[in-house]
Amino acid sequence: MKSCPILNIINVKAIYIRGHKGSLSSTNLKDIALQFRPSSLNWEELKMALRGVLLLLFGVLLCVNVHGFQAVPVGGNGTLQVGYYWRTCPQAERIVKEEVAKAVFSNYGLAAGLVRLHFHDCFVKGCDGSVLIDSTSNNVAEKDAPPNNPSLRGFEVIDNAKARLESLCSGVVSCADILAFAARDSVQFSGGFPYKVPAGRKDGLISHANETISLPPPTSNLSQLTQMFANKGLSQGEMITLSGAHTIGRSHCSSFSKRLYNFSSTVSQDPSLDPIYASQLKLQCPNSNISANSTVSMDPRTPILMDTSYYSGILAHRGLFTSDQTLLSNSSTAALVQQNARNWWLFQRKFVAAIIKMGQIDVLTGSQGEIRANCRRIN
Numbered sequence: 001m002k003s004c005p006i007l008n009i010i011n012v013k014a015i016y017i018r019g020h021k022g023s024l025s026s027t028n029l030k031d032i033a034l035q036f037r038p039s040s041l042n043w044e045e046l047k048m049a050l051r052g053v054l055l056l057l058f059g060v061l062l063c064v065n066v067h068g069f070q071a072v073p074v075g076g077n078g079t080l081q082v083g084y085y086w087r088t089c090p091q092a093e094r095i096v097k098e099e100v101a102k103a104v105f106s107n108y109g110l111a112a113g114l115v116r117l118h119f120h121d122c123f124v125k126g127c128d129g130s131v132l133i134d135s136t137s138n139n140v141a142e143k144d145a146p147p148n149n150p151s152l153r154g155f156e157v158i159d160n161a162k163a164r165l166e167s168l169c170s171g172v173v174s175c176a177d178i179l180a181f182a183a184r185d186s187v188q189f190s191g192g193f194p195y196k197v198p199a200g201r202k203d204g205l206i207s208h209a210n211e212t213i214s215l216p217p218p219t220s221n222l223s224q225l226t227q228m229f230a231n232k233g234l235s236q237g238e239m240i241t242l243s244g245a246h247t248i249g250r251s252h253c254s255s256f257s258k259r260l261y262n263f264s265s266t267v268s269q270d271p272s273l274d275p276i277y278a279s280q281l282k283l284q285c286p287n288s289n290i291s292a293n294s295t296v297s298m299d300p301r302t303p304i305l306m307d308t309s310y311y312s313g314i315l316a317h318r319g320l321f322t323s324d325q326t327l328l329s330n331s332s333t334a335a336l337v338q339q340n341a342r343n344w345w346l347f348q349r350k351f352v353a354a355i356i357k358m359g360q361i362d363v364l365t366g367s368q369g370e371i372r373a374n375c376r377r378i379n
């Protein structure tokens, strides 16, 4: 138990909800909790934070858990399997979790970065680690295409895990699996549900910048989003649930500045954006300085928590991207936004199911692909 990395994370969470100390004069949990809150959090937000802490405690139990081994059939010539490395490299998942914990402990944003890395891997040529490949003198790789560069982050976390795994069990654990494990750990460290990752992906041999056209841009409308997810075998409902990942992390101003300053030929500001929120965003993203590296939290209320405030934000017309706010534009998708906003447990369950499904898009298995020795290079 002592080496369980999640214990470190709990300290981070404790700092997050720590306030000025008061005396415990009440036995009412709510009163006690309110005494310790940072003054900026109201009771609803505090409840969310406390729920995150409880889930992290649950995560500690997982450290001593035995993994199950059920197989999951996938499209390729093999199957993905929970506990895939239990004989060939039994420490694999623990080592990835340690590296993710170490990284997230020093920079919470890396949890968001790793979840997005997994998404961008899976949507471009399947979950084959192609997003991790570096460009060479005769090839511009995926990671250097505009949707990925300069916004993707977390590559070093994968490199560190890979280096340890190569010295422990050389040539066994694929980069695509490391990324899928790291995304899972990141969800869990952000207060989302823990889940088992079916593994056995092989690494791809190709990474071309032009293939990133299958990634939806933040300007997408509802029919475009629905179509791009359908192209990957994911339903409209799963698209809405996976978009809930925007409850953690950041965005560069350039991803939404058009909504603030240059929306259309008739209005400069997107009318579907709450004007108060828009004015806050304008302060963080001044028009004069849009090309700079400045970023904003996508869910400013609870930027590091995997909660449902992404959806309540959309209901309040505070979705950051056109692609977020557009989920309210159709009555059936709006109903799902409301459902996710209201039902935290249901959202977490649906999110886990959807990200496991996303993790199986066009995977290479069996004799396909390779196990890269260095996640940045084809062998």
Ligand code: HEM
Residues within 6 Å of the ligand: 109, 111, 112, 113, 115, 116, 119, 151, 152, 153, 216, 217, 218, 219, 220, 225, 239, 242, 243, 245, 246, 248, 249, 250, 251, 252, 253, 255, 321, 323, 355
């Ligand atoms: C529905 C279509 C989606 C669009 C249009 C979209 C677009 C974007 C954009 C433009 C950013 C900001 C990048 C930047 O400027 O720094 C972003 C961030 C992010 N996205 Fe998405 N995304 C979508 C779906 C998803 C999905 C399915 C996931 C994962 C399950 C995801 C996870 C994230 C995360 C965690 C971040 C924060 C990254 C960080 O803090 O480094 N997104 N997304």
Ligand SMILES: *[C@@H]1O[C@H](CO)[C@@H](O)[C@H](O)[C@H]1NC(C)=O
Residues within 6 Å of the ligand: 208, 210, 211, 213
């Ligand atoms: C991207 O470029 C490669 C080689 O330059 C080509 O084989 C591939 O078909 C292109 N893909 C798309 C989606 O345009």
Ligand SMILES: *[C@@H]1O[C@H](CO)[C@@H](O)[C@H](O)[C@H]1NC(C)=O
Residues within 6 Å of the ligand: 221, 222, 223, 224
């Ligand atoms: C979504 O965008 C596409 C491409 O710009 C456009 O053809 C389509 O009409 C739009 N759909 C809606 C519902 O606005």
Ligand SMILES: *[C@@H]1O[C@H](CO)[C@@H](O)[C@H](O)[C@H]1NC(C)=O
Residues within 6 Å of the ligand: 262
């Ligand atoms: C606004 O957008 C149009 C078309 O996208 C572009 O030509 C123009 O330069 C933009 N104006 C500003 C002030 O950014």
Ligand SMILES: *[C@@H]1O[C@H](CO)[C@@H](O)[C@H](O)[C@H]1NC(C)=O
Residues within 6 Å of the ligand: 150, 291, 292, 293
């Ligand atoms: C933006 O970030 C990149 C990479 O981190 C850096 O090279 C560049 O100097 C930064 N630009 C500004 C304006 O801060």
Ligand SMILES: *[C@@H]1O[C@H](CO)[C@@H](O)[C@H](O)[C@H]1NC(C)=O
Residues within 6 Å of the ligand: 286, 289, 292, 293, 294, 295
């Ligand atoms: C522009 O943005 C950069 C990076 O966020 C910041 O350091 C700089 O102070 C900004 N410049 C102005 C004029 O606002």
Ligand SMILES: *[C@@H]1O[C@H](CO)[C@@H](O)[C@H](O)[C@H]1NC(C)=O
Residues within 6 Å of the ligand: 226, 236, 330, 331, 332, 333
């Ligand atoms: C909303 O989306 C559903 C599912 O894509 C579609 O069947 C329906 O026609 C859309 N409704 C409206 C009002 O656009």
